[in-house]
Amino acid sequence: MNLYQRVSLAGYSGRDMPRWLRRLAARSALHRAWLSGFTGCLEQDGVRYGPANPYPGPVLPDA
Numbered sequence: 001m002n003l004y005q006r007v008s009l010a011g012y013s014g015r016d017m018p019r020w021l022r023r024l025a026a027r028s029a030l031h032r033a034w035l036s037g038f039t040g041c042l043e044q045d046g047v048r049y050g051p052a053n054p055y056p057g058p059v060l061p062d063a
Contacts, residue, residue, distance in 0.1 A: 004033040011037030 011017070011034040017025070025031040036042070041050040 004029060008033045008037035008042075011035065012040065012042075014038075 007030055017031075017034055022031065025034075039051060041048065043049070
């Protein structure tokens with residue numbers, strides 16, 4: 001398991017990154033990995049899942 005995946009999983013588990021570390025890592029790949037995990041975005045087999053589109057597919061009509 002690579003470093004970015006571990007950081008992403010730490011963010012997904014709800015671990016907060018200390019403010020001083022977030023400022024140090026701002027706009028880096030490490031911060032993006034943590035933020036993606038923290039917000040619940042993930043990628044599996046080339047398909048991106050996230051809070052706005054958790055399951056790709058046709059849009060269901062309103063009930």
